[in-house]
Amino acid sequence: MGYEVIPSQSNFFMVNVKKDVTAVAEEFLKKGFVVGRKFPPMTEWLRVSVGTDEEMKGFMKTFKEVFPAQPTAQTKSGIISHKKAQEAQNLVSFVLFCGYSRHRVT
Secondary structure, eight states: OOOOOOSSSSSEEEOOOOHHHHHHHHHHHHOOOOOOOOOOBBEEEEEEEEOHHHHHHHHHHHHHHSSOOOOOOOOOTOOOOHHHHHHHHHHHHHHHHHHHHHHHHH
């Protein structure tokens, strides 16, 4: 399936990026975003603090740059499946919902 996210009622969420987060965090830092440190034994889970709407939009733009969507094999109908793009869109929806929820609560 897509990027797994741990449900959260706090000011952050965890997303499984399916690789060690140390290098991922360095990529985000190069692009101007600080993300949470590694939490052993969850070394493939990226901790993301919920920010303002603008910050979360910037995070999602950077997430898509760090994890670009790649088309998968062609289907029998000839349509290219963009599974990674859909996974990223699902994550965008979740992140924007978290940002919206945060603003409603505070």
